[in-house]
Amino acid sequence: MMNYNNLISTREQEVLYMIAQEYSTMDMAMALHLSDHTILSHRKNLLRKLNVKNTAGLIRRAFELNYLRLSKGKTTAAFEERPLSIAL
Helix, strand or coil: CCCCCCCCCHHHHHHHHHHHCCCCHHHHHHHHCCCHHHHHHHHHHHHHHCCCCCHHHHHHHHHHCCCEEEECCEEEECCCCCCCCCCC
16 A cells, blocks of 8 residues: 655645646646646646546545545645635
8 A cells, every 4th residue: 555645745735726626727827827738747747646547536536645625615725734825
């Protein structure tokens, strides 16, 4: 069994959270001041690191590993101890 703790970077956690919030690749790129290619690379790395095949599997595994949580009906990120400033 693979240890997934601290497996993904803070930036990958931000991208994961934004995927769960239904941001498009372009919206993520704009909000994080990155290129769309960089966002796609983060997404590809998340799929590989969490050993899943698609977005549904990515979100499922993120909840299983507590990278994402439900709080009062909203998805929150485990790293939200520090403020996440995402503005469109």
